[in-house]
Amino acid sequence: MRFKATISNIATFTKLTASLNSLGPLAWLKLSEEHVCFTIIPEQGTQVWAVLTIDSIFSTYMTQSAANNTINLEVPLGPLNRALKSALHATSAQIRLTKKADNMPILALTIVNPPSSTTSAIPNLSTEDDEYGSFYDDDSSAGGNRETVITQEVPIRVLAPDTVAGLHEPQCREPDVHIILPPLMQLKSISDRFTKLALAEAAGGNSKATRLEMAANMHGCLRLSIKTDAMRISSVWTDLQNPELDPEQVLGGEVGLAEHPSTRMKLLGSADGRSEEGWAAVRIDGKDWGKVMSVGRLGGRVIACFCHEHALILYVYLPSDSEEDESVLTYYVSSYSA
Known part of the structure; x- marks a missing residue:
C-alpha cells in the first residue's frame, strides 16, 4: 500500500x-x-x-x-x-x-x-x-x-x-430543533465561565454540578444555563437562524417535511425566548463541552441539531469556496438524564 x-x-x-x-x-x-x-x-x-x-x-x-x-x-x-x-x-x-x-x-x-x-x-x-x-x-x-x-x-x-467494518456513525432520530450557533469561541467563553463557577460545588462531591443545559427553539433562540443547589444562571441568544430543510433531503419529501418534528416546533414558542414552549433541551458535561468548542478555532458555520433529552449533534462546516463539496465535522454529544 x-x-x-x-x-x-x-x-x-x-x-x-x-x-x-x-x-x-x-x-x-x-x-x-x-x-x-x-x-x-x-x-x-x-x-x-x-x-x-x-x-x-x-x-x-x-x-x-x-x-x-x-x-x-x-x-x-x-x-x-x-x-x-x-x-x-x-x-x-x-x-x-x-x-x-x-x-x-x-x-x-x-x-x-x-x-x-x-x-x-x-x-x-x-x-x-x-x-x-x-x-x-x-x-x-x-x-x-x-x-x-x-x-x-x-x-x-x-x-x-x-x-x-463494524464502525458506523450513531443513529439518531429526526431533530426537534436545528439552529445555527453563534461563534463557537464566544459560546466556549461563556460555557467555561459557567463551568468554573460550578467547580467548587463539584469538588464537594456533586458530580452533576458541572452539567450544563443547552436548549433552543425554532424561532432563533438559544439558551445556555447551569443549575445547582447554590445558583441558577443562564445566557440567551436571540435572532439566530433556523436553516430551512430541503424537502428532497427529508424522508417523504413535502409530506415528510410537513410532519417533521421541527415543523411542529415552529408552531410553539416565540422569538423573544420568553415562552417556555417549543424548546428542545439537552444536558451535557461542561468540561467535555469546552473541549468540543475548541473546534471554533477553525472558523466556519455550525448547525446544532437538538433531539430533546436525547442527543445534540453538531455539524461543523469548514470554510470553503464551494458549498457543494464542503468538509464537515460531525459531533455526537449524548444528553444526561435529569
Whole structure:
C-alpha cells in the first residue's frame, strides 16, 4: 500500500488535529480516493466523525491499496499535531506512509524550511523501499543560507478493513430543533465561565454540578444555563437562524417535511425566548463541552441539531469556496438524564 501527499493547508491541518486531540488521543484515519476521514470514538464523551475534502488540506494526493485504494490507520493525534506545528513556517511539506528499519509503520512528514529557519525536528535518514512506498530524507541544514529538509516521524498502526467494518456513525432520530450557533469561541467563553463557577460545588462531591443545559427553539433562540443547589444562571441568544430543510433531503419529501418534528416546533414558542414552549433541551458535561468548542478555532458555520433529552449533534462546516463539496465535522454529544 502507498500513501503520499503534499500538504497545502498546514494551518488548518494543525488546528484540526489540535481540536480532535482534546477529545481523544487516538483517531481512525481513513484515506480514500474521495475523502480524508478522521473518527474518534472514546469510551466516554463525544464522538467525532470528520469528512474532509482532499483539497481542503492537500494539493497532490495519492493512495493505493488492494482494498479499493483505501487505507485505514490508527493515528496518535498528539504526535501528529506536534509534527504539523513544526511545519507551520515551512516552504513545503509532504506526508507519506512508510516503514522504519524494524518494520514499524510510520507517517513521515518531510518539511522544507526556508534559510535561517530555527524550527527543530528529529531527522531520519532512510532510503528504504517497501510495501509502504519509498522514503528518503535529506538533511541539508549545513550552511545558514540553505534550505533545511527535516523529517518528523509519527508511529501509527495499519488497520485491516475487517477491523473497522463494524464502525458506523450513531443513529439518531429526526431533530426537534436545528439552529445555527453563534461563534463557537464566544459560546466556549461563556460555557467555561459557567463551568468554573460550578467547580467548587463539584469538588464537594456533586458530580452533576458541572452539567450544563443547552436548549433552543425554532424561532432563533438559544439558551445556555447551569443549575445547582447554590445558583441558577443562564445566557440567551436571540435572532439566530433556523436553516430551512430541503424537502428532497427529508424522508417523504413535502409530506415528510410537513410532519417533521421541527415543523411542529415552529408552531410553539416565540422569538423573544420568553415562552417556555417549543424548546428542545439537552444536558451535557461542561468540561467535555469546552473541549468540543475548541473546534471554533477553525472558523466556519455550525448547525446544532437538538433531539430533546436525547442527543445534540453538531455539524461543523469548514470554510470553503464551494458549498457543494464542503468538509464537515460531525459531533455526537449524548444528553444526561435529569
